[in-house]
Amino acid sequence: MVNPSALEQMVCFQLYAASRAMTGIYRPLLEPHGLTYPQLLVLVALWDNGPTTVRDLGHQLHLDSGTLSPLLKRLETAGHLTRTRGSADERTVLIELTTSGLGLRDTLSYIPARIACAVDLTEAEFHQLIDLLGRVRGATH
Template structure:
């Protein structure tokens, strides 16, 4: 069975393991903010620019509405976002940060540094890794 694929030679497993490890580092920090990792990702997009349409958020995060809608509903129940239907197009829902949602961004500023410290990589190495992963993601999307 020496010809059989080996787990430790698989890029997919290395990506899976790294993702789980990174999420584990984020978990206690995000718990302090009262957020799950997917909620944090939604908040990151909104902190960059708002309002955002639900479809726009889904496209940016790679999430379908069946996954995104419950996330937004929980964030709204937490008082961090508001969803409003467009007066021009009832099908369009805009997501806005509340004052509490905006204020949370300052408490989240140190989160990327926490991952960098835990990773033991220089900022240049992390940037190179991010760039490589973005290229990989783009290539894999185009191969489908």
């Protein structure tokens, strides 16, 4: 039996490498729709919660406005969402999906099953992984 390297024993390395691998699995599934993985995360958050502010979306996705704003601009240019300034406070920007953005939910509905097949985990392992990663994330806040 070969001993794993010190690098392979580092949880942070395994999380980093797994994250890159997952993004690589998503890329060819999203490219035909003109989307990136971070843009998909924005869409999923809006599908789940409906219209929201840039600030609240940033909190939900753990992204700062400098990272989130260009994503939103590209999604708006593609016609998938709108951004409007609040009437009471112009610093508040409301994000809302368009018909096109809402329609992507059905168009991309095949992706979770493709991801589950690609990672070669049982359904129970998949849920366990999500729970464990959630615990790791929760411990760092």
